[in-house]
Amino acid sequence: MRDTKVDMLHGPLAGKLFWFALPIAASSMLQQLFNAADTAVVGKFADAAALAAVGTNGEIVAFIVSLSAGLAVGTNVLLGMCIGKGEKKDIQGVIQTAMVLALAVGLVGLLLGQVVARPILVLIHTPEEILDLAVQYLRIYCLGYPALLVYDFGSAILRSKGDSRRPFLILTFSGFINVGLNLFFVIVCGLGVAGVAIATDLSTLFSAGMVVWWLIRETDEIRLSVESLCFSGKFVGKIVSIGLPAGLQGAVFCLANIFIQSAVNSFGSIAVAGSAISMNYEYFSYYILSACGQAATTFVSQNYAAGNRQRCRRILVLCLVGSV
Numbered sequence: 001m002r003d004t005k006v007d008m009l010h011g012p013l014a015g016k017l018f019w020f021a022l023p024i025a026a027s028s029m030l031q032q033l034f035n036a037a038d039t040a041v042v043g044k045f046a047d048a049a050a051l052a053a054v055g056t057n058g059e060i061v062a063f064i065v066s067l068s069a070g071l072a073v074g075t076n077v078l079l080g081m082c083i084g085k086g087e088k089k090d091i092q093g094v095i096q097t098a099m100v101l102a103l104a105v106g107l108v109g110l111l112l113g114q115v116v117a118r119p120i121l122v123l124i125h126t127p128e129e130i131l132d133l134a135v136q137y138l139r140i141y142c143l144g145y146p147a148l149l150v151y152d153f154g155s156a157i158l159r160s161k162g163d164s165r166r167p168f169l170i171l172t173f174s175g176f177i178n179v180g181l182n183l184f185f186v187i188v189c190g191l192g193v194a195g196v197a198i199a200t201d202l203s204t205l206f207s208a209g210m211v212v213w214w215l216i217r218e219t220d221e222i223r224l225s226v227e228s229l230c231f232s233g234k235f236v237g238k239i240v241s242i243g244l245p246a247g248l249q250g251a252v253f254c255l256a257n258i259f260i261q262s263a264v265n266s267f268g269s270i271a272v273a274g275s276a277i278s279m280n281y282e283y284f285s286y287y288i289l290s291a292c293g294q295a296a297t298t299f300v301s302q303n304y305a306a307g308n309r310q311r312c313r314r315i316l317v318l319c320l321v322g323s324v
Contacts, residue, residue: 006162008302009084013311016162017295017318023168024159025291029284030168030175038196041182046192052269053133053193056126059261061141062283063254064109065148067247071105072152073294074243077301078235079160079222084305090235091221095157096228097235099212102153104231106146113142124262127269133193140194144201147208154211157222159298170210178203292323 006016043051075098082090117138118131126134155167178199185195215224264275296319303311 008080008162008299009306009308009311013299013314014318017292017299017315017322020159020162020164020298021291021295021319021322023164024294025288027164027168027171028287028290030171038178038182038200041179041186042193042196045183045186049130049269050133050192050196052127052272053130053137054196055275056121056124056130056134056261056265056272057138057141059254059257060120060124060138063251063258064142064145066254067251068145068149068152070245070247070249070251071240071243072102072149072156073246073297074239074241075153076156076160076294076298077242078238079157080298080301081305083160084302088221092225092228093230093232094235094239095215095222095224096230097232098153098157098239099150099224100229100231101236101239102149103146106149109145109149110142113145114139117142124258125265127265127272130269130272137193137197140197141200144204147201147205150208151204151211154208154215154224157215157224158211159294160301161220161222162298166214167211170207170214173210174203174207177206289323292319295319295322 006020008016039051039054042054075094078094079091082088082094118135121131121134121138151170155170158164158166181199181202182196185191185199189195191198212224215222216226218224261275264271296315299315300312303309303315
């Protein structure tokens with residue numbers, strides 16, 4: 001495979017930032033389009049109640065995804081700093097620890113999701129006629145949480161060396177699998193809400209498997225060695241101290257939308273269904289800004305560690321212009 005590594009420490013910046021951010025934005029938009037396909041399939045081939053049940057979980061799922069992606073930023077930044085400083089001996093420790101942390105947090109989230117699904121949906125005033133379906137969807141969705149975290153952390157590892165293309169390719173294949181499974185489980189198997197949730201979990205599992213497969217096949221310092229997996233408290237502390245604030249920052253926006261969803265739910269299942277459709281497209285503009293932010297985070301982490309302060313300022317300006 002052609003070398004996907006980007007030299008973030010030398011040479012022109014504008015082109016590198018653009019081509020690095022573009023697959024990130026495209027990945028998020030593609031993922032959202034496939035989420036829109038989820039609502040389209042369940043809305044057309046099930047009923048309005050099923051669509052509303054999936055829709056009322058939209059902001060809760062966005063909260064989970066934002067928190068997870070933010071936590072993975074800690075891995076991205078820490079690896080970028082190791083690369084920038086040339087500390088190759090620490091890179092393997094960060095990678096092995098990050099993947100173990102992803103699995104551990106994912107399993108905790110899986111179990112927590114089974115317990116809190118109903119209380120959360122009751123708290124946001126989910127209409128009684130769709131409550132059981134909404135709980136069913138959220139509990140099944142949470143079963144795939146470990147795979148989601150493995151994909152997020154694995155993608156963060158690839159992006160730390162400037163490779164945003166392969167995470168995009170993974171999501172592309174995963175998205176088509178998701179749509180195909182949606183149609184199969186909903187139309188052929190008649191599983192409705194459960195079918196959509198199962199399709200999401202299986203496509204996420206595929207994404208996780210692909211990113212792990214690529215990391216195992218790496219030939220440079222970011223190669224994942226499954227037999228050498230370890231859990232270093234030193235690296236865990238750094239990953240969490242960087243990633244948790246980043247995750248909470250993104251999650252606060254989703255938390256506010258959860259309260260808005262609570263108000264929408266008070267208008268009944270038809271209003272919930274309508275809101276679910278429109279919210280799929282509201283996120284598009286946000287994803288462009290988010291991609292510029294992720295590009296800035298990755299490039300700055302390497303250059304800051306290498307002592308290139310002036311280059312860090314140029315990255316900030318270029319990413320701000322790109323966002324505007």
